[in-house]
Amino acid sequence: MLNFKNIALRRGVRVLFANASFTLHKGQKVGFTGANGAGKSSLFALVKNELHPDEGDFTMPPDLEVAHVAQETSATEQSAIDYVTDGDQELRRLQQQLSAAEHANDGLKIAEYHALLDTIDGYTAAARASRLLNGLGFSTEKEQRPVNSFSGGWRMRLNLAQALMCRSDVLLLDEPTNHLDLDAVIWLQDWLCKYPGTLLLISHDRDFLDTITDHIVHIEQNKAEIYTGNYSDFEKMRAEKLSQQQSAYQKQQREMAHIQSFITRFKAQATKARQAQSRIKALERMEVIAMAHVDSPFDFSFPKPEKMPNPLLSLDKADIGYGQTCIIKQVGLTISPGDRIGLLGSNGAGKSSLIKVLADEMHPLTGTKRGADALRIGYFAQHQLEQLHTDESPLWHVQQLDKQATEKDLRNFLGGFDFRGDKVLEPVKPFSGGEKARLVLALLVYQNPNLLLLDEPTNHLDLEMRHALSVALQDYQGAIVVVSHDRHLLRSVTDKFLLVAHGKVQPFDGDLDDYRVWLTEQKKLDNKSVAEPAAQSVSRKDQRKLDAEHRLKQKPLYDALKKAEQAVEKYHQEQRQLEQQLAEPSLYEESEKARLKQVMALKMQVDKALNDAEEAWMEAEDRLASAQSA
Template sequence: VREFSGGWRMRINLARALMRKSDLMLLDEPTNHLDLDAVLWLERWLASYRGTLFIISHDRELLDATVTEILHFDQQGLKQYTGSYADFESQRAMTLSQNAAAYARQQREIAHLQSFVDRFRAKATKAKQAQSRLKALERMERIAPAHVDSPFEFSFREPPSASDPLLKIEECRAGYEDVTILDNIMLSVRAGARYGLLGRNGAGKSTLIQLVAGTIPPQAGTRLEGKGVRIGYFAQHQVEALDFDASPLLNLARADKAMGQRTREQELRDFLGGFNFPGDTALEPVRRLSGGEKARVALALIIWLRPNLLLLDEPTNHLDIEMREALTEALQGYLGAIVLVSHDRHLVRTTCDEFLLVADGAVTPYDGDLDDYQQGLAARRSGMNDSGTAASPAEKTAKAPSRKDERGSAAAARDNRAKNIKALEKRAAILETKMSGLNAELARIDAQLASPGFFGDGTGDAVVKALKDRERVAGEVDAAEADWLKLQVEMEEGQAAAASRSNCTGTSPTSRCPLTAGRSCARSSD
C-alpha cells in the first residue's frame, strides 16, 4: 500500500472505515479522490447507514441525500439547523437577506448573470450558453443569499480573442511512453464551448486534459492549437509548482511580470483580497498556508492569466463550500471555453453545456446530461435489463442458474485461477518494481520543483521540462497502479468468493463497491 498514490490510500482507508461494523461514523471529506461512480455508490451507502453519522463535506448533493441536521460554525459559534443542506441554505438565507448590504451584493451578482443572458440569448452561437446562465440565474435567486457573506468575491476578466476553433485534436493516440490510454481521439474545442468529461477513475480523463493542455505530446495524430489561444490549466501539480517560500503576492507579481505586465501592487492586492488573502495575509509564505489556501493561490494565478481556454482537473478538491460556490458563480460569467473534470455535481451541472464520455480507451460525445449519466450508472448496478426497464421476477428466475450449475461453474473458475496464479504473481511483482522506481522518480522531480531557487534562476526550459516530466511520470504511476489492482482482484477473487457475496451494506449481494476497484465488500463482523 505504501507504493500507492495518496488518492488510492485515501480510498482504501475509506473502504476500511465502511467495512467495520459501527454505531458512530465520522467522515472528513470522504468524496475527495473519488470518481462520480464511487460518489454515487457512497451516497446510497451512507443514506442506508443505520448508525449516527457526522460528516464534513463540500459536496452539497451528498449532504442533501444523507443528512438530517446541519451544524454550522460561524463567527466562533455553532448553530444547528434541521433538514438537508438545501434547507439550511433556505433558513440561513432568510436571516442574511435582512442585511441590506448583503442583499445589494446579491443583486449585483444577479445583474451580472442577467447581462450575459440579455447579450447572448439571441445569438445562435451563444444561445446554449445563455440558457445555461439563465438556469443558474433561476437557481441563484433561490439559494445564493446563504453565501452573500462569503469572504470570496472574484470574477474572470474578459479573455483575449482567438481563432475558432481554439484547438483541434485529430486521430490522436495519448498515453505515457509505450503505454496507450486513449486512441483515435477526435475533438474540436470551439470558442465558448463548455465540456464536462465523464468516466470512472483511471479511464483517461486527466490524460485527455493533459493532451489538450499540451503537457503531454500525442503518441500519434495531430494536435493543432489556434492563433491567440491562451490556456489556463489547473491540476494538483499547479499547487505543487507554487514557490512555497514566496508569498501569494510575490507569486502573483511574478506571474504578472511573465505576462509582460507591470501591474500596481495595490491592484494585485485587491485581486488577492477576492480570494480571501487580505492585508498581511497576502504576505505570508505559501508553505504556511493550508491545502485549500494553496489551491486558492493557484486558481488566482490562472484567473489572472485571462485564459480563453480553461482546463480544470478536479479544481474543488481541498476547497470549502463557500469557495466552491464563489468559483461556480465566477465560471457562470466566464466567456472562454471550458473543459472540466470534477466529481462536484453542482459545479458540473451549472458549468457544462455538453459532455464527453471517456471509457474503454475512447472519447465519444455523450448524448445526455448529468442526470442521464447518473441514471445509467444506477441502472447498470441495479440489474436493469437491456430495454432499460427493471427485470420482472419471472425474468430474474429465468436467468438464475441452478445451484448445481453454480457449483460447477465455480469449480471450473477455481481451476482456471489456480493455473494462472503464478503468472499473475509474476506480473504483479514486475509492476511493483516498476511502481517503486516511478515513485522514486516522482519524489526526485517534486524535490526539484520544491527547491526555492528553481523557478527564479531563469532556466525556463528546465522548469517546463520538469513539469512535463512530472505529468508523464504521474500518469505512468496511475496506469501501473490500476494494472496492479486489476491483478490483485484476479488473484484474490477465489479466496474472497464467499465474502464477496455480501456487500458493504449487507443488504444487496450484487452491489459492487467502486472504492475497492470493483470488488464487492463485506462489513466486518467483529
C-alpha cells in the same frame, strides 16, 4: 444520542465557538459546514475523545461503536481486501478466539464462536469487503494486491472502505469525496443513504450534502447552530436572515445578475431539450444559493479574453496514452469560443490524460493537435499546488506575472481570493491545501486565458469558494473543459458532456441524472461485481482457491488481449514510419514514381492490418469482460 451542552472550543487563544447546545439522535445524518478553520474537525475530535471541551459538557452512551477514516496507512504487505476486513474489529476478535479454541481443541468454545460469527454475518465478511472495494473503484485483481503497492490517493480509499466495513453506531466522515472520482462519489452517496447508524459528515460537496443529510450544523461567527433539513433547506433559512442585511443586498444582486445572464445565454445556445431543462432548473436554484453567500469573503471574476480565435484548439485522430499503452483511441475534438464541456467517465478511463494533452503536458501517441496562434491556456491540476514556491508569498507569485503592476492593485486582486492584510506577505509553505488551491486559481485568473482546462478544481475548496468559482465561471466568456466530482459545479458551468469510456471519447446525450443511470447499467456488465458465496460454509481458503481457478480459466483471454494490443502497437509504428516517408518531398519526384507506388501500396496494407488488429483488440476486450461478468 450525542449531547452537546454549552460547548466551547478554543484553538490557542482563539475561540472557535461557544455556548453550542444541540442533540444528535440515533439514525440522523448530520452535515457540518462552515469556513475552513471554523471548528468542524475539532467537533469530530470531541466525539472521538481526542479533545475535551474548554467549557460545557459532551456526553454519549459508553457502548457506542464509533468509526472514522484513518489519516495514515501503514506500508503493509497485507492484501487490500484483508486490510479492509480489519475494519470489522469484532469479526477479527472472534476469528482470533475461534483460532485459539481450535488450537486447544475446545469443542464447546468452537461451537460458541461459530454461532457468534453467524450472528454478526461473519461468513459474508469477504463478500462485504469486496463490494465496498468494488464501489470505490477497485477491480477484483486489485483486491489481492498489497496495500503498500497503492498510491496515496488509493490508500485513502482503502481507509474509507475500512471505516465503512465497521458495523458502527456512529460514522464520522471528514471530506470523504476528496480522493474519489464522480463514479465513486455517486456510489458512496447511495451507500451512506442506506447507512442505519448516526452519520456525521463534513463535506464541501453541495449535492452530496443535499442527498444524504437531514440536519446541518453550521459554524460561523463563533456559534454552532443546528438546522433541520438538508443543505438547500439550510441555505434558504440562512438566506432569509442574510438578505435582510442592507450591506449585503448589492452584492447579492450583482451575483444574481451574473447568474441570470448565464441562464439567458444557455437558453439561447441549448440544443438538447432534456439537458436544457435540467440545466435551467439547476441554474434557477442558483438565485436562492446566491442569497446564502452574500457575506462570502471571495469576490473575483475572469476578465474578458483579449482574443478569441475560432477554433481555439483541435485534436484529430489522436491516440492518447503512456509509453506503449493507448488509453483513448482516435479522439476527434474541436474547442470553440464559448464551449463549456464537462468530461465524464470512470477513474483511469483517460479524462486527466485528455486534459494533459490539451494543456500540452503530454503529446498524443498519434494524430494531430492544432492550437490557434492567440491561444492562451489556463490549466489547473492538483500537482500545481506542489509547484508553488513555498518560501515566497502570494504577492510575490502574482508579481512574477506582472512586474509593472502596483502593490496596491495586486493586493486588491488577491483580496478577492481572501488573501488580505499580512496574509499576502506570508510564505506559502504552511498554507493549507485550500489556501494553496486558491492561490493557484488566482494566478490562473490573472493570466486572462481564453481556454480553461480544469482537472478537479474544487478539491480542498470550501463551499464559499466553490460558490464564488462557479459564479465566476458562469460569467467567463472563454471556453471551458472541466473534470470534477462536484456535480453542482458541473451542472452550473457546463452545457455539454463528453463521455470517456471504453477507449473512446463520445458525446453524452443527457444530464448527470442520465449519467447515473448509465453507471448503473454498466455495473451490471462490469467485471467488478462480486457474487455472494454460494453457501456460508465456503471458507476463505476455499474462496481463494475458487478465485484462483477462475483467473486461470481467464488466462487465455488475457493472453489474447495482450497479443492484440501488441499487434495494434506494431502496426501503429509501421503506419507512422510510412507516413513519415510519404511526407518527404523527394518521394514525389519523377524518378521516385516506382518507390512512391510501393510505399502507398504498403501503407494501404498496414492501414487495413491496423483496422483488423483494432477490431481483434476490441473483440478480445469484450470476450474478457463477458467472462468476468459471468
